[in-house]
Amino acid sequence: MADLSAFPITKRWPAQNPNIIQLYSLQTPNGAKIAIALEELGLPYEAHYISFATNNQKSAEFLSLNPNGRIPAIMDPNGPGGKPIGLFESGAILLYLAEKTGQLLPPDAVGRYETIQWVFFQMAGIGPMFGQFGHFFKFAAEKIANNSYPMERYRDEAKRLLGVLEGRLEGRQWIMGEAYTIADITTFPWIRGANIFYGGREVLDYAKFPSVMAWLERCIARPASAKGLNIPVKPE
Known part of the structure; x- marks a missing residue:
């Protein structure tokens, strides 16, 4: 089982299955991009609701993953070299997921x-x-x-x-x-x-x-x- 203890965000939003991608998001245009991509790619993931109403995105735990305080962000326990990686910015996350799977991005x-x-x-x-x-x-x-x-x-x-x-x-x-x-x-x-x-x-x-x-x-x-x-x- 993956050890995610180095990521403070998991203390506030615990992973039920730490071996799969953790998504921290909302149903906004930027947030929806990542959930849609994960569904298209068939990658298993857990989605955590980050409430703007209670400023979850400004909490110390969330800022530890995304210092810009914006959704979406992800944590992949199976990142490059088999090590966990945290990412923010929807465009960067989409590129990462596409390159990780070899899908949704032309090979040439x-x-x-x-x-x-x-x-x-x-x-x-x-x-x-x-x-x-x-x-x-x-x-x-x-x-x-x-x-x-x-x-x-x-x-x-x-x-x-x-x-x-x-x-x-x-x-x-x-x-x-x-x-x-x-x-x-x-x-x-x-x-x-x-x-x-x-x-x-x-x-x-x-x-x-x-x-x-x-x-x-x-x-x-x-x-x-x-x-x-x-x-x-x-x-x-």
Whole structure:
């Protein structure tokens, strides 16, 4: 049995099975990515609910694994060289899982780097810009009632990014063509989330991006997505 005693996070969120991947997350776009990938890969894991309501992500135990205080994070008892490894940042975790299993990432160098660039496109563009749009559109609307600039700035940038994605997906089933990859997994929860969490479908003119919308439906319809989007379950 793996010894996880070197990881303080396990004292607050004990592992029932320390021999499998431990996921610390929430049902947010970033959190869902990792659960979806784990389901796609068929890797056994335990999911631990990190409550924002009680600032679990700021606790000393969580910060010991992710000093940035954000979900998701994982701990793999069977890391490189058979030693435990802890990781944070959803993009880094997706790359790790893909390389660990040899799945969800093209085996050739050109395809691999092309996939990675689209992962970075989401991490550097869609995630931050959609997140800022949602903040000003839904959560800070009253604070900027007399200044529409912040919401309009991020709304317009989010729509521009949707246009880039639309161009990429025209004539393609997935971002990389016929192969479903971590580029799809990292991106679609944010497109879905901008509507689910922020109610932004109309404001972001989703109807003007038919290739993106069709792709989004294909992503959501995958069995691993249906399960992963609802993990972890909030404790009763």
